[in-house]
Amino acid sequence: MKILIVDDEAPARARLRRLVEEIDACVVVGEAANGREALLLSDKTQPDVLLLDIRMPGMDGLEAARHLAMLENPPAVIFTTAYGDHALEAFAARAIDYLLKPIRKERLAQALTHVRKLNRAQSAALTGIDAAQARSHICARVRGALQLVPVSEILYFLADQKYVTVCHSEGSVLIEEPLKTLETEFAMAFTRIHRNALVAAAHITGLERDADGKAYLRLRGVKERLEVSRRHAAALRQRLVGGDVGL
Amino acid sequence: MDLSPKPARDDFFLPDFCAVGVVFTVVMVAELFAFVLVLAPGVRGDFWSELSLVSLFVQWVALSSAAVLCLARPRLRRLRPVAAATGSYLLLLLVGGVISEAGYRLLHYTDYSSGNAGNHALFLLRNLALCAIVGAVLLRYFYVQHQWQHNVQREATARLQALQARIRPHFLFNSMNTIAALIRDKPEQAEVAVEDLADLFRATMVDVQRPVSLAQEIELVQRYLRIEQLRLETRLHVEWDLQDLPLQAQVPALLLQPLVENAIYHGIEPLPEGGCIRIQGHCERDMISLSVSNPLPLDGRTVRHNGNRMALDNIRERLAYAYAGHASLEVAQEAGQYQVRLRFPVAEPER
Numbered sequence: 268m269k270i271l272i273v274d275d276e277a278p279a280r281a282r283l284r285r286l287v288e289e290i291d292a293c294v295v296v297g298e299a300a301n302g303r304e305a306l307l308l309s310d311k312t313q314p315d316v317l318l319l320d321i322r323m324p325g326m327d328g329l330e331a332a333r334h335l336a337m338l339e340n341p342p343a344v345i346f347t348t349a350y351g352d353h354a355l356e357a358f359a360a361r362a363i364d365y366l367l368k369p370i371r372k373e374r375l376a377q378a379l380t381h382v383r384k385l386n387r388a389q390s391a392a393l394t395g396i397d398a399a400q401a402r403s404h405i406c407a408r409v410r411g412a413l414q415l416v417p418v419s420e421i422l423y424f425l426a427d428q429k430y431v432t433v434c435h436s437e438g439s440v441l442i443e444e445p446l447k448t449l450e451t452e453f454a455m456a457f458t459r460i461h462r463n464a465l466v467a468a469a470h471i472t473g474l475e476r477d478a479d480g481k482a483y484l485r486l487r488g489v490k491e492r493l494e495v496s497r498r499h500a501a502a503l504r505q506r507l508v509g510g511d512v513g514l
Numbered sequence: 515m516d517l518s519p520k521p522a523r524d525d526f527f528l529p530d531f532c533a534v535g536v537v538f539t540v541v542m543v544a545e546l547f548a549f550v551l552v553l554a555p556g557v558r559g560d561f562w563s564e565l566s567l568v569s570l571f572v573q574w575v576a577l578s579s580a581a582v583l584c585l586a587r588p589r590l591r592r593l594r595p596v597a598a599a600t601g602s603y604l605l606l607l608l609v610g611g612v613i614s615e616a617g618y619r620l621l622h623y624t625d626y627s628s629g630n631a632g633n634h635a636l637f638l639l640r641n642l643a644l645c646a647i648v649g650a651v652l653l654r655y656f657y658v659q660h661q662w663q664h665n666v667q668r669e670a671t672a673r674l675q676a677l678q679a680r681i682r683p684h685f686l687f688n689s690m691n692t693i694a695a696l697i698r699d700k701p702e703q704a705e706v707a708v709e710d711l712a713d714l715f716r717a718t719m720v721d722v723q724r725p726v727s728l729a730q731e732i733e734l735v736q737r738y739l740r741i742e743q744l745r746l747e748t749r750l751h752v753e754w755d756l757q758d759l760p761l762q763a764q765v766p767a768l769l770l771q772p773l774v775e776n777a778i779y780h781g782i783e784p785l786p787e788g789g790c791i792r793i794q795g796h797c798e799r800d801m802i803s804l805s806v807s808n809p810l811p812l813d814g815r816t817v818r819h820n821g822n823r824m825a826l827d828n829i830r831e832r833l834a835y836a837y838a839g840h841a842s843l844e845v846a847q848e849a850g851q852y853q854v855r856l857r858f859p860v861a862e863p864e865r
Contacts, residue, residue, distance in 0.1 A: 275783075275786075276688075276691075276692070276745050276746065277747055278691075278692045278695035279691055279692070279695060279745075281695055281699065282691070282694055282695035285698070300786070301786050303786075324784045324785050325786040349684065349687040349688045349691055350683045350684055350686075350687040350688075367687075368688075368691040369687075369690050369691045369694035
């Protein structure tokens with residue numbers, strides 16, 4: 268069984284690695300220090316199980332699990348935590364295993380033998396984990412490799428027929444999520460300006476009109492202007508005036 | 515004014531009548547009472563001469579009572595509350611009676627022709643009645659005030675305990691996990707970590723109401739940081755800048771450590787690359803300043819405000835309690851840094 272260890276604390280990772288190596292037929296394929304590293308490493312090493320710490324900087328364990336569950340062939344996830352995560356009860360209800368630190372070797376072995384049976388049903392449950400909180404990253408596949416775009420660097424989402432283009436400060440990627448769900452999830456930071464466009468309020472630099480009275484939005488570091496539909500213009504102006512945006 | 519931390523406040527309802535502040539209050543209250551007596555309708559004669567005579571008499575009674583209660587206080591303290599209250603009441607009446615008698619004789623001797631000193635028995639009875647009423651009201655007032663202070667103190671203790679129960683587990687279990695990891699690979703480090711952890715818990719479990727020296731509190735912070743360093747490794751940087759601090763000064767226990775714990779929990783742990791905590795301290799004109807600052811995480815959603823605010827409220831409250839309004843706690847956010855600053859007067863070391 269291939270295992271990926273994810274924890275932001277080096278001593279915790281070292282101990283977990285030693286415990287795993289003492290269990291038969293288990294091999295550690297990698298160690299990651301946060302959710303972001305975990306996703307990239309998981310994509311590269313294709314582990315069977317992730318031992319995933321919940322509280323980590325950057326991207327936490329819950330969000331990493333959500334991203335993993337959206338993969339085609341997701342690995343199983345066992346959460347590890349020291350104390351005080353209210354999510355624990357929710358996991359028990361969803362038949363997702365979790366281990367309390369300091370982790371006991373017998374308990375770890377038991378969880379590892381148990382986990383393969385759960386694999387499928389578990390990943391379905393994982394997609395719903397902590398859905399109330401917006402993700403910190405968008406996960407996309409570029410030429411077969413996993414790419415993670417921090418939400419803070421995204422300028423806008425533009426919907427096409429089947430895909431949504433995510434335009435960020437260093438390029439753009441395609442994802443398959445509907446614009447509607449993105450709008451709900453990121454309502455705090457993004458605003459709808461057109462049927463097909465969702466824009467990061469923090470990156471708006473100006474609102475202008477052409478000779479025909481059509482409104483356009485300018486974004487920081489973006490050459491082309493984005494069209495603002497009549498329907499969304501009023502709400503947008505209100506948000507700009509309301510000081511929501513650093514104009 | 516007494517500025518030393520006073521968690522060991524003595525538990526008796528009578529204030530210390532030998533203290534300058536209390537004597538001053540007694541004089542003021544007595545003078546007001548004299549005014550009331552003279553202003554009351556039915557008083558004859560010239561207002562100012564009447565006032566000076568009544569003031570003289572009332573002050574005499576009041577200060578003598580204060581002196582007697584001050585002397586009797588150590589004995590009264592040992593009695594049960596009811597006996598102590600009865601005892602002090604009888605003492606007040608006794609003082610009132612004796613001084614009334616002395617006053618009457620004095621007036622009689624100097625042949626002062628005020629109507630007040632007409633009938634000997636009536637004069638004594640009137641004064642005793644006044645003493646009885648005013649004495650009862652005052653004793654009741656001291657008792658109620660003492661109860662109120664007692665409750666405030668109890669509430670502060672309760673809050674402190676609640677805070678400890680709330681913050682400790684996160685740190686305890688993480689430390690246990692670190693120690694479990696170190697035991698086989700680095701047994702010496704594990705050993706030191708267990709010793710540090712024991713000292714930290716001793717400090718939080720032993721009477722937290724008892725003040726410690728500034729040096730002890732700083733040492734506690736250093737032990738705490740040593741444990742966190744094992745866990746966070748290179749992600750945690752600490753800069754100390756302490757200048758001219760009176761290390762023997764008494765401070766409330768756990769004043770600095772919770773601030774540093776907060777700085778790590780809210781400022782360092784959410785950063786993948788970690789960051790630097792700056793602990794500064796200096797002393798100027800008998801005021802000690804201590805500050806702890808940490809980087810603010812860029813991503814606001816990972817910040818958990820509740821635990822932080824609770825810890826700050828708790829420290830603010832304990833400062834207010836120990837230094838009676840002469841201390842302050844300020845929070846500042848600027849240039850990506852979060853800073854908490856404490857200011858409080860230097861207090862004498864306890865003997």
